Amino acid sequence: MSPDVTQRPEQEDVGSFEEVMLPHLDAAHNLARWLLRNEQDAQDVVQEAYLRAFKSFSGFHGGNGRAWLLTIVRNTSYTLLKKNRAVDLTTTFDEEIHVAGHESVSPAAILEHSEDAELIKEAMDELPPEFREILALRHQEGLSYKEIAEIAQIPPGTVMSRLARARAKLKEYLAARMSK
Amino acid sequence: MTCDEAIKLMDGYLDGELDPITSQTIEQHLRGCQKCDEAYKTHSALIRSIGKATPYYKAPSGLRERIQASLREEIAERSPRSVSRNIPSLFQSKPSERRAVPFGTQWSWLALAATIVLAAIIAFNLAPRLQRPGADQFLATQLIASHVRSLMANHLTDVASSDQHTVKPWLDAKLDFAPAVADLGSEGFPLIGGRLDYLDNRPVAALVYQRRKHFINLFVWPAESGSTGADKRITRQGYQLLHWVDSDFNYWAVSDVSDNDLQAFKQVFEKQLPRR
Numbered sequence: 001m002s003p004d005v006t007q008r009p010e011q012e013d014v015g016s017f018e019e020v021m022l023p024h025l026d027a028a029h030n031l032a033r034w035l036l037r038n039e040q041d042a043q044d045v046v047q048e049a050y051l052r053a054f055k056s057f058s059g060f061h062g063g064n065g066r067a068w069l070l071t072i073v074r075n076t077s078y079t080l081l082k083k084n085r086a087v088d089l090t091t092t093f094d095e096e097i098h099v100a101g102h103e104s105v106s107p108a109a110i111l112e113h114s115e116d117a118e119l120i121k122e123a124m125d126e127l128p129p130e131f132r133e134i135l136a137l138r139h140q141e142g143l144s145y146k147e148i149a150e151i152a153q154i155p156p157g158t159v160m161s162r163l164a165r166a167r168a169k170l171k172e173y174l175a176a177r178m179s180k
Numbered sequence: 181m182t183c184d185e186a187i188k189l190m191d192g193y194l195d196g197e198l199d200p201i202t203s204q205t206i207e208q209h210l211r212g213c214q215k216c217d218e219a220y221k222t223h224s225a226l227i228r229s230i231g232k233a234t235p236y237y238k239a240p241s242g243l244r245e246r247i248q249a250s251l252r253e254e255i256a257e258r259s260p261r262s263v264s265r266n267i268p269s270l271f272q273s274k275p276s277e278r279r280a281v282p283f284g285t286q287w288s289w290l291a292l293a294a295t296i297v298l299a300a301i302i303a304f305n306l307a308p309r310l311q312r313p314g315a316d317q318f319l320a321t322q323l324i325a326s327h328v329r330s331l332m333a334n335h336l337t338d339v340a341s342s343d344q345h346t347v348k349p350w351l352d353a354k355l356d357f358a359p360a361v362a363d364l365g366s367e368g369f370p371l372i373g374g375r376l377d378y379l380d381n382r383p384v385a386a387l388v389y390q391r392r393k394h395f396i397n398l399f400v401w402p403a404e405s406g407s408t409g410a411d412k413r414i415t416r417q418g419y420q421l422l423h424w425v426d427s428d429f430n431y432w433a434v435s436d437v438s439d440n441d442l443q444a445f446k447q448v449f450e451k452q453l454p455r456r
Binding site for chain 1: 189191197227229243247250325328417
């Protein structure tokens with residue numbers, strides 16, 4: 001087999017891979033950025049994820065390109081999160097915020113602050129990664145429960161309850177920040 | 181339905197993800213239970229407003245180029261003669277470890293050769309049966325790519341005009357056929373302009389229409405004589421494609437508008453078509 005024969009189809013592969021996958025670059029970056037909470041890590045992970053996606057592109061048989069790519073972005077992000085576990089995951093659950101007495105904050109008061117992007121970003125960043133990802137996928141990408149189940153690799157029946165817990169926790173954190 | 185059950189299903193209801201019967205049961209409960217109804221209203225207002233205010237991190241400029249460069253590097257390194265791999269990667273350990281297996285490279289080439297032979301055999305056997313849908317799928321990929329490129333690269337139109345009498349002569353002069361051009365602005369689909377494109381191994385006309393903030397690319401080229409056929413609808417990667425044929429032309433409309441909008445577009449377009 002001469003090198004030429006094997007190289008040409010690969011060049012074409014890149015073209016069709018890029019056509020199918022590059023339109024989802026913003027979605028990929030947004031998910032990685034929320035999961036990693038760090039711009040440089042997010043960019044590195046997205047680049048790595050695209051490379052991994054390209055290597056297994058032959059296993060992609062059409063269908064939902066965005067969900068397929070986001071699954072890889074998510075897995076790549078978790079690989080890095082686990083690697084940095086010592087510094088990362090311990091900070092995600094803050095008992096103090098969790099038990100703080102903020103029950104006095106009314107839903108209406110939370111609603112008033114719910115358009116404060118900075119406040120929401122801070123509260124979101126405090127959630128565990130499973131909650132950050134499900135909120136980003138649902139609220140920012142507008143994905144269906146089925147697509148979310150595929151990307152987060154959880155049973156479809158779990159999506160609703162996890163989303164409900166994530167939203168409740170986010171409300172709680174918002175209230176905690178407001179009562180500070 | 182009890183209040184506890186209603187609260188438990190509230191997020192699914194809010195997201196429109198429940199089956200119709202359960203949704204109806206919840207609606208009934210909310211109508212009858214003021215406490216739950218209020219809880220639902222607050223919850224949904226809050227969730228929607230949080231959703232809107234959450235910052236969206238678009239990819240920074242330069243990331244696309246970085247990715248494209250790394251893909252090309254990957255291909256270059258797959259060539260048989262180069263053994264070393266130096267992709268700067270977050271997860272890779274030292275490059276030297278990759279070369280620890282002495283025959284790794286040769287084995288992978290044998291495996292690749294075997295895979296290609298196998299793929300060729302499978303393709304040869306399956307191709308005749310799959311040819312029609314396969315051809316459509318391939319064309320669909322080309323159409324979406326062309327649509328995406330037109331929006332991406334600031335090259336939506338070659339001739340920007342909402343006047344059909346400007347767009348049509350411009351296209352006629354550059355093609356070996358004269359597509360019908362109609363402005364559908366009064367019907368909610370204003371004409372934005374026209375463009376030359378290349379699809380299915382031939383130059384084609386692309387008419388660009390707008391639907392609210394969305395664009396519709398309508399690709400037109402001559403139909404083979406005597407070709408008819410039912411409309412085709414394809415949904416891929418969030419794009420809608422609608423194909424129809426009239427006595428003279430092949431039409432492919434591509435957009436991210438809803439299927440209904442695209443159907444409406446087709447009807448309006450056919451109605452406004454000037455008699456030729």
